[in-house]
Amino acid sequence: MKKLVDMTLPLNKMLKLECTFTGAQKVSVSWYKDGKLLCGSDGYNTKVSNNSCILEGLHKPNKETTGKYSCEISNSYGTAICHAQIVADPESARFVKKLQNLLIPMSQKLKLECAFSGAPKISATWYKDGEVLNASNRYNTKLSDNSCIMECLHECKKETAGRYSCEIFNQYGTDLCHALVNPITEPARFVKRLEDVSFPLSKKLKLECTFKGAPKMFVTWYKDGKQLYASYRYNTKVIGNTCILECLHACNKDTPGRYSCEVSNLYGTDICHAQITTVTEPARFVQKLKDHSIPMSKKLRLECTFTGAPKLFVTWYKEGKQVYASYRYNTKVIGNTCILECLHEANKETSGKYSCEVYNAYGSEICHAQVTAVTG
Numbered sequence: 001m002k003k004l005v006d007m008t009l010p011l012n013k014m015l016k017l018e019c020t021f022t023g024a025q026k027v028s029v030s031w032y033k034d035g036k037l038l039c040g041s042d043g044y045n046t047k048v049s050n051n052s053c054i055l056e057g058l059h060k061p062n063k064e065t066t067g068k069y070s071c072e073i074s075n076s077y078g079t080a081i082c083h084a085q086i087v088a089d090p091e092s093a094r095f096v097k098k099l100q101n102l103l104i105p106m107s108q109k110l111k112l113e114c115a116f117s118g119a120p121k122i123s124a125t126w127y128k129d130g131e132v133l134n135a136s137n138r139y140n141t142k143l144s145d146n147s148c149i150m151e152c153l154h155e156c157k158k159e160t161a162g163r164y165s166c167e168i169f170n171q172y173g174t175d176l177c178h179a180l181v182n183p184i185t186e187p188a189r190f191v192k193r194l195e196d197v198s199f200p201l202s203k204k205l206k207l208e209c210t211f212k213g214a215p216k217m218f219v220t221w222y223k224d225g226k227q228l229y230a231s232y233r234y235n236t237k238v239i240g241n242t243c244i245l246e247c248l249h250a251c252n253k254d255t256p257g258r259y260s261c262e263v264s265n266l267y268g269t270d271i272c273h274a275q276i277t278t279v280t281e282p283a284r285f286v287q288k289l290k291d292h293s294i295p296m297s298k299k300l301r302l303e304c305t306f307t308g309a310p311k312l313f314v315t316w317y318k319e320g321k322q323v324y325a326s327y328r329y330n331t332k333v334i335g336n337t338c339i340l341e342c343l344h345e346a347n348k349e350t351s352g353k354y355s356c357e358v359y360n361a362y363g364s365e366i367c368h369a370q371v372t373a374v375t376g
Contacts, residue, residue, distance in 0.1 A: 001051070004071060004084035010091045010119065015057030015065060019082055021073045022051060029053045032070040060120065061088040092173025093118035096146070099166060099179035106183045106214030110152040110160055114177055116168050117146060124148045127165040155215055156183040187268025188213035191241070194261060194274035200281040201309030205247040205255055209272055211263045212241060219243045222260040250310055251278045282363025283308035286336070289356060289369035296373050300342040300350055304367060306358045307336060314338045317355040346373040 002020040009015055021027065031038040031046050031053075038044050038055070045056045053071050065088040072081040097115035104110055116122065124143050126133040133150065135141050140151045148166050160183050167176045192210040199205050211217065219238050221228040228245070230236050235246040243261050256278050262271040287305040294300050306312065316323040316331050316338075323340065325331050330341040338356050350373040357366040 003082035004069065006085040008087045008089045009061050009065065010089050013061070015055075015061055015086065017055040017069055017071070017084060017086075018052055019071050020052050021080070023073065023075050023080075024077060025075065027073055027075045030072045030074075031055050032072065034067045035070075063088060063090075090172040091117065091119040092175075093122050093168040093170045094173070094175045095166075095168065095177050098177035099164065101180045103182050103184050104156055104160075105186045106156045106160075107186055107212060109155055110150075110181060112150045112164055112166070112179060112181075113147055114166050115147045116175070118168070118170050119172055120170065122168055122170045125167045126150045127167070129162045130165075133164075157215075158183065183214075185267045186212070186214040186265075187270075188217055188263040188265045189268070189270045190261075190263065190272050193272035194259065196275040196277075198277045198279050199251050199255065200279045201251045201255075202281055202307060204250055205245075205276065207245040207259055207261070207274060207276075208242060209261050210242045211270070213263065213265050214267060216265060218264050220262045220264075221245050222262070224257045225260075252310075253278075279309075280362045281307070281309040282365075283312055283358040283360045284363070284365045285356075285358065285367050288367035289354065291370040293372045293374050294346045294350065296346045296348075296350075296375055298346055299344065300340075300346055300371060302340040302354055302356070302369060302371075303337060304356055305337050306365075308358065308360050309362060310360065312358060312360045315357045315359075316340050317357070319352050320355070323354075348373060 001022055004017055004019050029048050031044070038046065043058050045058055047054050053073065055069065055071070057065065066086060068083055068085055070081055070083045072079065093116060095114055095116050099112055099114050126141050133139050133141065138153060140153060142149050148168065150164070152160065161181060163178055163180055165176060165178045167174065188211060190209055190211050194207055194209050221236055228234050228236065233248060235248060237244050243263065245259065245261070247255065256276055258273055258275055260271055260273045262269065283306060285304055285306050289302055289304050314333050323329050323331065328343060330343060332339050338358065340354065342350065351371060353368055353370055355366055355368045357364060
């Protein structure tokens with residue numbers, strides 16, 4: 001019903017022939033090449049699916065694939081045969097996607113890629129300005145099934161500019177493509193600039209901005225026009241494309257001012273500024289004391305947390321009378337937490353109104369807890 005047809009087969013394609021038939025059962029199928037019966041051991045797979053006869057080559061074509069293929073069908077009532085002349089075409093190496101001229105920022109790494117087709121086995125060679133590029137600490141070249149890739153392992157510089165070429169070849173032919181590459185001289189500039197901000201005196205100042213530009217980049221920080229250096233007061237660092245200035249101590253009266261960050265490279269300079277002010281933060285409680293009952297077999301422990309600009313002071317009271325650290329009480333401040341500990345188990349004298357007061361130069365606050373010692 002559908003006969004074989006003559007065809008030219010590229011060497012990178014697998015041979016597959018198919019025809020369809022009709023006829024009374026039982027139908028037998030035989031395949032031939034140049035008049036010789038083909039068996040599975042000859043490098044072919046034959047099968048019958050519904051009313052289709054199929055012949056598949058198990059290996060990629062070569063010069064021996066060329067020939068006259070025949071399919072013969074027969075049943076008790078007759079025989080039919082059809083033929084196809086198959087020519088294995090040696091496909092020369094050629095580019096499907098060629099290199100293109102490229103402008104690339106000097107802050108990036110060059111990567112060139114092109115795609116090809118052709119009969120195996122295909123090899124590739126890369127050139128820069130006519131000289132062979134070999135894989136090294138500067139370049140990486142690789143070849144996949146149908147693409148050639150060349151990567152520069154370092155960021156672009158002026159020596160990156162030039163004419164890059166890729167040559168592919170197999171035993172049937174050669175192809176060559178080129179690309180002119182020119183790095184873009186990228187001046188230093190800020191992507192995210194400093195912004196004016198007010199900091200509480202209880203916090204440590206941290207300023208951050210981001211930049212881009214061709215290497216090599218230099219970063220300098222200033223306060224009120226005077227250069228800042230890494231010291232016991234400041235830490236300056238660059239992480240990736242981010243400049244960071246950190247004050248190592250909490251803000252004080254010397255912190256306010258105009259902070260500036262300058263970035264520069266061979267191609268330009270950029271600077272940004274931020275006016276920093278400090279907020280006088282009065283002492284206040286974040287977590288206050290709470291009333292509670294305590295069994296006489298337990299030791300009383302009271303705790304509250306606070307915030308505020310330094311320098312902060314803490315005072316404890318019981319029934320309005322100041323409590324000092326002694327053989328009966330231990331008072332301490334850990335971070336922003338005030339703690340009062342009774343060193344002995346609770347008794348009837350433990351009951352009462354306990355108060356904690358925090359204060360600094362900008363204000364004070366007090367909180368209370370009614371403590372009841374209970375039996376049991």
